[in-house]
Amino acid sequence: MAARLDVPRIRKDFPILARTVRDDRPLVYLDSAATSQKPTAVLDAERAFYETSNAAVHRGAHQLAEEATDAYEDARSAIAGFVGARSEDIVFTKNATEGLNLAAYAFSNGTDKSRQGHSIDPRFVVGPGDSIVVTEMEHHANLIPWQELCAKTGAELRWIGVDDDGRLRREDFGLIDATTKAVSVVHQSNILGTLNPVEEIMAQARSVGAVGIVDACQSIPHMSVDVVDLGADLVAWSGHKMLGPTGIGLLWGRTEILEAMPPFLTGGSMIETVFMESSTFAPPPQKFEAGVPMVAQAVGLGAAVRYLEDVGMASIADHEHELTGYALAQLSQLPGVRIIGPTDNVDRGSAISFVVDGLHPHDVGQVLDDRGVAVRVGHHCAWPTCRRFAVPATTRLSTYLYNDTTDIDAAVEGIVAAQEFFGVA
């Protein structure tokens, strides 16, 4: 066991947690899977950057431009260190959605260019007879880009199904076969909480020569992840779910893959030489960072990973594991409440979805909100997963390092209050 978290001390670093909502109720924030709150250290870092070193990076010959570039690249190194990667293999994106689109567009752009006679790495050329494999628990961000790729190229979209316990159906892993060009899988589901065996799936992708992609949005913020060890070619995640600012995400890629991939957004900063007829591109990661990037957000995210490292990812993971066990136990005891996703506290994260008999999630969420408890309701951008469990939507609570059991208790009391109010208890 790593050192225990001092939650009251941690909460002091997050000014927003001290505010009240809806008629002076203390805020109980249980929606960190949607976005996390930000500690003062992150806010200060962004502000200090604007106050002292603001300039466009990688251009300009003045001192501020140098300092801004250093701050931007220092942030990249901090983030790279946080996930066990080389700095050169970390691409800044707007968010995970952009990173996943960057990956999918490498295939559609590659296919288009190859049809026009350009020399493209054959791994990024797809067509009829090829397949792309995802799972039935993907966030829309890791589903629609691949649906679009298939619609454009004639490739077949396949998906690994989900069983009644919210685990991937191992018997479907065989869908990854010689026809497969890309396998893109969520590490930890944002709706079910399931932690998937991505190492195994990526190994299978590798064995058939497919490009392996992992959506690590919900894992990297909550546990120690070494992106290289996942065995993937590309890993995408967002900064705003790990205490960082909005507007910044990350894509890690194996050096060789990033070099082989066609670019996504094009324009300034991503070029090597430009002529009227055509251009050549800068080496990665610049090849994927067109335009003036989000420097202040990168600096803020750099501060966020330093904050997480100071607290300790092992301690955070232990704390959340304990909280998840507590929440699962409390929710299981409530009559009329059914958890959608794994009910055992094994290979799962802290996002817990549930439905309440006779109550629509919107109404559950409304009563919780009235008590100051912020949860997410709806399909959580995983509509097919809801359909798989024959529910229109769920209520989801999700924790982070600043939550403790009193937050779970507040949610549980709110659920009981909702049942009483609507007369379904």
Add this chain to the structure above:
Amino acid sequence: MSSNVESLYQEIILDHYKHPRGSGALAGASGESHQVNPTCGDEVTVGVDLDESGHVHVGYEGQGCSISQASASVMSELVEGATLADMAKAERAFVELMHSKGNAEPDEEVLGDGVAFVGVAKYPARIKCALLPWMALQDARLKAGIEIDKAEG
């Protein structure tokens, strides 16, 4: 429960939710529309028809939260058997009420039980739920070629 949430979930709304009026598809509808609220997955299908004497008939089926389901029930109560002019009035009044930010004093003559939705307008996320069946009605009657602009009201 705070007074705000109690004004959101007025007794009348809960009653329509638990005992929906006029639910079920309309056989032989001349226009039908399926609307979903993509943020929460609420769904409603509304069918509409205009009879020879100029009266409107509606049916609906759906699943969703208390607000969207109660709203469909109230809509059916207001619109079923109404003249075109009365339907137009109710439709306009309800949409207006939803954009009132909760400060309106709705006319019970026009809106019937719909006046209970005044508290919903204070919750931006729920306005869409309340409007969903009305949006379906609008779309269904356009498909059926029923134009309310021609009706006085």
